[in-house]
Amino acid sequence: MKTSIIGFPRVGELRELKFATEKYFRKEITADELEATGYALRKKHWQLLVNQELDFIPSGDFSFFDTTLDTAVSLNLVPKKYQDLHLSPLETYFALARGYQGEAGDVTALAMKKWFNTNYHYMVPEIDDETNLELVGHTLVETFKEAAAAGVKTRPTILGPFTLLKLATYHGEKQAEDFYQAAISAYSQLFTELSEAGCEWLQIDEPALVLDLSQKEIQQFEALYQSLLSEKGTLKILVQTYFGDVRDVYQELIRLPFDGIGLDFVEGRKTRDLIEQYGFPKDKILFAGIVNGKNIWINDYQQSLNLLENLGSVAEVVLNTSCSLLHVPFTLTNETSLTSEVKDYFAFAVEKLAELNDLKKISEDKVASQAIVEKNRALFKKERFTKNERLKQQLEKLTDADFIRLPVLTQRTAIQKEKLKLPLLPTTTIGSFPQTKEVKQNRAKFKRGEISEAEYTVFNQAKIAECVAFQEEIGLDVLVHGEFERNDMVEYFGESLDGYLFTEKAWVQSYGTRCVKPPIIWGDVSRSKPITVAYSTYAQSLTDKPMKGMLTGPVTILNWSFPREDISLRESTLQLALAIQEEVLDLEANGIEIIQIDEAALREKLPLRQSDWHSEYLDWAIPAFRLVHSKVQPTTQIHTHMCYSEFADIIRDIDNMDADVISFEASRSSLTILDALNRIDFQTQVGPGVYDIHSPRVPLVGEIETTIHNILNKLSIEKVWINPDCGLKTRGVPETEASLKNLVLAAKKVRGGV
Known part of the structure; x- marks a missing residue:
């Protein structure tokens, strides 16, 4: 059984990227120095993943600001007002992210929204009727080559066209479906360049598949990928979902010629039911997200092993995180104020890599790994703290009246107007x-x-x-x-x-x-x-x-x-x-x-x-x-x-x-x-x-x-x-x-x- 993660924290163990980027904003370091910091962090993280014996190591999950923005820029989704500043590529990138006010002009930043149900914020791509969606940035290919030169074989990752175009804001008559053909061409070109560079697997993230989808959107998704996957050649494509289940599109998903499908078994309430009801194709690999990428509590090994045992009878399984580890801290190693007894209950990003490794070892040899399972089970059986009985009684005594404020809003507004005597606006x-x-x-x-x-x-x-x-x-x-x-x-x-x-x-x-x-x-x-x-x-x-x-x-x-x-x-x-x-x-x-x-x-x-x-x-x-x-x-x-x-x-x-x-x-x-x-x-x-x-x-x-x-x-x-x-x-x-x-x-x- 192999192991995989969807993505890794990019700011660094001690926020090195944050501090270097802010120095660049203050003009204390050059663009070359910032790029050097980025390369050093990528190389360090790749080596860490190698040392943890991870089988599928991601590249392309690094960003100086936001990976959705990275994908948009690489596909030429840069509105004209930013292009007209005539700044360097890196300066234009940060103008999109932060706005710009200087000699070259004055522009506000792109809109920013929460990334699905997380506290991470992404930059919303803007598209108008004149937008020419095409592959103009080759960063993903260059990063793959960069890792290969460092002796690390990676699986590049990029946000998929369906999610990218669904999340974008449109100014004009055209909508997402009007850019599908251009997206197919751009992603096909990327497939070719990655294959020529020696890439074996590409991870395409499509988290929008866990949303409520209309029948029209499902048909559009299927048609989009029927065309796109016909261009993949020898490149193996993993479609990766997270933050929920894909109940609206599961049957279409397993029919499409993907080589791997990544499903979330933590937040995907119906993921297991979907597999039981509709099966899973023998010609595809199931990347099973069973290690929680959003919370820091330890994995229940016995529960995970039971799930893996059931899945193993229907599919070839790769152990995976439920989402990118971007959403959890880097490592427990630096937490000196927490006692060892407390830390036993937590797993940050680095520790989740160890959990994947543990589960891999256990699944390969349960007898030799019995002690690991028993230690894990003991923590789940142990009482962690004393319950607050007074608080319990307070909660039990709550009635509907405790949730209603009187008088009603219109009456309060008049009372407060008289009391506060604030001006208009x-x-x-x-x-x-x-x-x-x-x-x-x-x-x-x-x-x-x-x-x-x-x-x-x-x-x-x-x-x-x-x-x-x-x-x-x-x-x-x-x-x-x-x-x-x-x-x-x-x-x-x-x-x-x-x-x-x-x-x-x-x-x-x-x-x-x-x-x-x-x-x-x-x-x-x-x-x-x-x-x-x-x-x-x-x-x-x-x-x-x-x-x-x-x-x-x-x-x-x-x-x-x-x-x-x-x-x-x-x-x-x-x-x-x-x-x-x-x-x-x-x-x-x-x-x-x-x-x-x-x-x-x-x-x-x-x-x-x-x-x-x-x-x-x-x-x-x-x-x-x-x-x-x-x-x-x-x-x-x-x-x-x-x-x-x-x-x-x-x-x-x-x-x-x-x-x-x-x-x-x-x-x-x-x-x-x-x-x-x-x-x-x-x-x-x-x-x-x-x-x-x-x-x-x-x-x-x-x-x-x-x-x-x-x-x-x-x-x-x-x-x-x-x-x-x-x-x-x-x-x-x-x-x-x-x-x-x-x-x-x-x-x-x-x-x-x-």
Whole structure:
């Protein structure tokens, strides 16, 4: 039996790629030096996979920003406005990813969306009627040759044409099917070049096959690959799916002349049933995704072996991960603060390679490997922690009334308008301000014990005072304290909650150079002390303007943590909701009149199939948010914020969260969310982001004015708030200050013209 992975983390064991790329952005290193870092990382990772005795080693899973963008660029999907900058290929690539503002011109970045049901973000390709889809980049072939020169035989991987064209945004009359023939030609050319280079296998990722597909899309997929696979020659093609099952297209998939089919047995609820019902072709290899690529808990070897035994009777099987290991941290080796007893329960990317190796050895010789199985089983039988009986009783006592806030929204809106006396188009920010080097150093010194808690607090209070003064100076209406004490919007809360574990270097790529360090839900979660009250009340004492209390909501805390697998996601979320509810009520009791409870990741664990949305997720996720704020006074205004995702199809559920104000990241999607709001007569006040904070460019006053007018063309002015797309934590101070000044000026100009 052979082993395989779909992809490997590319940022490096210690985020080497992140730091090198950011140095390039700051012009501290050259493009050649950045390329050299990329090559060194690729070579290091390939050798690591060789040392772990992996049979199918991927290439092409590396990227300086995003592999979807890489595929788009290699197929000439570069809109004219970026080509007209006449920059170098690498500079054009980063202009697509981050926007560009300089001597060559001024362009915004491509739209960015969540990658299926993960916290990874991909760049959305843009296609218009003049787009000439053709193979112009040969990076995949060059990388294959690069690995071969280093003595490593790899299986190149590329995003498939069906998924690429399904995810793209179209400007004009043409749609995906109009570019299928060009895609066939381009991918066929790639087949030829890879074959000539000595490549044996090519992995084509088609994750869109796990979505709800129409009959037309199924027919298009089948026709696309009938033509494409006729051009593969001696090259063996693996079609790889992940994040779910392929129930809509399984029968077509097994009929097509693929050499291998990769299926997800972790999130694919019906994958096993499909094989049992329809069989699996003897002339194809099944790449069975049985090692979880998205969570960090150890694999249950006995369960995996039972599955492999059943599969072995119907197909030749390759042991595989359920998805790319991009979604988990690099290695447990650097986690010195976790005890060995705790680490026994976890497997990061490198450790998952060892799990594949273990399963391979066990399947080949069960007798010789019995000790490995017994050690693994012992961990699953062992009690990890003591359950929280008080919390259990709280959950059991919840009734429907605990999830309903009174009075109703329309009555609260009138009460809050009278209480807060805010102007039309009130201006605010989403919460965080830039985390400068000195802010990070202060936090690091405190964590290392080099300064006292009093010294740490004094520094943060000084930064808060500066932040409040700046906001008052430029004329923002609702202020924030800047969050200088917070490392991460989830980790910060987890550190003050019982039931969490924390890592030191377990970073996971979120987008580009942005990495997050998800905490681990180890046991029952509860709040033992106030978390944000002291800094929020201090900030409020500095101003007469409303100061927002800033919290992270229970669904986002769950979705941006590594969750438990021994209880349901619903139960974990309700535990978190009760903890955050206590914090909300403490803030209110201490005079904070506006409280923002961010649910940035609300959609993240939404099932990819619409038929499962409510029964498996929304029916408990939305009430969990309502539980957090159901007991506050009508005068307390509840805000929430949501990050890049496609919310249009669940917009009614979002309205049912019963917040008073919701802000959306919207600038990269051209405010398309507004049409969805209008379709259902959205009741909640809204703050669509008026400029993109994920780009370093400073929006002009006129540009923001235009955006505000576009918003007011679709929404009543009484419902609209003016704010940036997201928190400002990752931005620099000069660009942040300039952007916010322009935001306030634009809002005042529009307000004055009403």
